[in-house]
Amino acid sequence: MFKQASLRVFARPHQLQGLSRSCLRRSYGLSRYLTTSRSIATFPSRLSASATAAAPKTSYPEEPQDLTDQLAVDDLPIISPDGSQVAVGWDTQTWSRFHNIWLRDHCRCPKCFHPVTKQRLFNTFDIPKDLTPLRVDATAVGLEVTWPSKEPHVSQYPWPWLKYNSYDPPLKKETPPLEKILWGSKIQQSPPTVAYEEVMAPDNRGLYKWLTNTYKFGFSFVSGVPATPEATEELALRIGFIRETQYGKFWDFTSNLAKGDTAYTNLALAAHTDNTYFTDPCGLQLFHLLSHTDGTGGESLLVDGFYAASIMKELHPDAYALLSRVPVPAHAAGEPSALYTPYPQTGYPVLRHDPASGELIQVRWNNDDRSVMNHLAPDEVEKWYDAIRLWNQCLTSPDSEYWVQLRPGTAVRTSLPSSPSPPLLPPSFPPLTHPISPVLDNHRVLHGRSSFTGKRRMCGAYIGVDEYRSKLAVLSEQFEPDAIVRATNDIPEVNVNGRNIWNSAL
Ligand SMILES: [Fe+2]
């Protein structure tokens, strides 16, 4: 919908007629890549955003009409200055208003915005409070605003960018190319999986597939990872820096309690997210079972926290609201040399939402690491315990739990999809057709395990949420650029140093 060709004027026939004629009459060449423009000087004030009533018919001198030109012009939105704002009419029903100060502050000409570093060069605080444009034009590329200044200063805002960033009112955004897919235990029939060779291939396509799987499902297996710490570390580094913590950088551990955490034992672990004791829990967790000898058990548990939360919201909205509001303190205190608690120390709610959209963005839950709940109002204590009991029911329901027996990954096994399950697998688990190593979105998918006997050697790593999001953004730019980038890529000089200056993330 942001494609230039699809930007259309929806106006009453007599308005269109007047506009198109005025366009033909007033053509400006303010920019080398603009061929058609419309000046506000030609717009009667009644075409402003507030003009919803039928405007009186305006007569314009008869001029020859060129059909091609007419079509090109009709593709443009209607614009009109409106006091301290500029109104843009996308169609007869939909108008956006942009404040003059906002427009000036968002100028992305090379004087105001460094095209290489993508940083603001212009001093926002030099903008006079009562700044008014000298003129406003609708061009084939976008809104063009000429500002009063010693030297002529012209700002251009591509239509798709302007529409995407409309704040008065906020407009519905194009459906993002990536959407989250909530899942329950049935995902065992076809868990998201990418082959190790694909992920490691230099063209980055497999890496993109791995990360988009992780975005959509909150986890993705990688099949055929060689069962060595070196190969697993290399795999982690495909995404970004490994996040070093009190447990080290890249872990390679057994159940010897080398670190003061139950992960380093053979005890069962209920579904949890890691690092609830950090202000900023890690974004991804990657782990790989390198070997399991002389014993059984140790099945891995994955639970989609967003799915469990959706059930909770549906069945127990009050409890959901309480978990979304009450902060939960936590600690990591098993190492004498470290004592971690989040800041602020009362912690963060189990369910965190985007304050702008209200969308659930993070699940943070580890009942074992929880500290003293001394900040609850007396009349909330029982309600809160009821709420976490319900939450626990949602997490531990057979419909939510995905149990899987991980196996040491070897490149050889991937080519043997019909190989029989090893004796380690209990019969109740579906046989996996290939060795796997999962990466989890630690802000969404909870993990746990059953107890085990024998000796297990695991390795793995944390990756920061920002490294993960950055890598996904860069690969999306490459393989599935968003609508704004697609619509503006052909404008000269917008792509500098490998990035479009109108990228929606900037
Ligand atoms: Fe964990």
Ligand SMILES: [Zn+2]
């Ligand atoms: Zn500028």
